[in-house]
Amino acid sequence: MKKLIFDFDGTLVDSMPVWAEFILKKLDELGVDYPDDIIKTVSPLGTKGAAQYLIDIGVNASVDELLSMMDDFALYEYTNNIPAKDGVINKLTEWKGQGYSLNILTACNHNLLDPCLKRLGIYELFDNIWSCEEDMGMNKKNTDVYRMVSEKLNTVCENCVFFDDNIGALSMAHNAGMITVGVYDATSDDAVSEMKAIGNKYIYSFREL
Numbered sequence: 038m039k040k041l042i043f044d045f046d047g048t049l050v051d052s053m054p055v056w057a058e059f060i061l062k063k064l065d066e067l068g069v070d071y072p073d074d075i076i077k078t079v080s081p082l083g084t085k086g087a088a089q090y091l092i093d094i095g096v097n098a099s100v101d102e103l104l105s106m107m108d109d110f111a112l113y114e115y116t117n118n119i120p121a122k123d124g125v126i127n128k129l130t131e132w133k134g135q136g137y138s139l140n141i142l143t144a145c146n147h148n149l150l151d152p153c154l155k156r157l158g159i160y161e162l163f164d165n166i167w168s169c170e171e172d173m174g175m176n177k178k179n180t181d182v183y184r185m186v187s188e189k190l191n192t193v194c195e196n197c198v199f200f201d202d203n204i205g206a207l208s209m210a211h212n213a214g215m216i217t218v219g220v221y222d223a224t225s226d227d228a229v230s231e232m233k234a235i236g237n238k239y240i241y242s243f244r245e246l
């Protein structure tokens with residue numbers, strides 16, 4: 038039976054607008070120029086990687102200062118408001134009942150990830166919940182992280198199905214040999230055709246599965 042591995046932000050939960058609001062608001066306040074696809078660029082980097090990217094394009098702050106600002110901005114939303122995406126909870130529950138191994142591989146840190154999963158009542162459905170930076174020491178733009186995950190699941194990449202809304206992460210998982218499912222999110226609307234081209238399947242809602 039295939040091992041199922043899910044991204045979190047933008048795939049299982051509708052949280053990308055929170056990050057987009059923080060990043061764009063901060064850059065606009067500081068008068069820093071940024072590319073149109075900045076959200077797509079920073080999504081697979083994790084919070085530290087995103088903070089470093091913001092510094093690289095001109096934000097005058099330390100990584101720790103930006104991480105603190107991100108946590109302050111996001112913690113309330115993850116703990117109280119961010120919803121699951123359409124059809125996610127029912128489908129995960131169904132798959133768990135069928136005996137599938139459900140796992141999360143995300144750039145999100147545990148201090149945001151875990152409370153959100155618990156509030157939504159799906160934390161216990163997952164066999165493993167991995168935060169790339171905290172648990173793997175790398176981000177999802179590295180093919181090694183996907184091989185590491187398959188090894189931890191005592192299988193090979195070819196026996197894993199990876200779900201993500203980000204073209205960069207989906208491409209890396211595909212290159213590592215995983216079966217890939219692109220998931221629609223409004224923040225990656227401009228990459229739909231690319232994800233359809235490289236992935237094994239593309240969905241607009243988990244109700245399609």
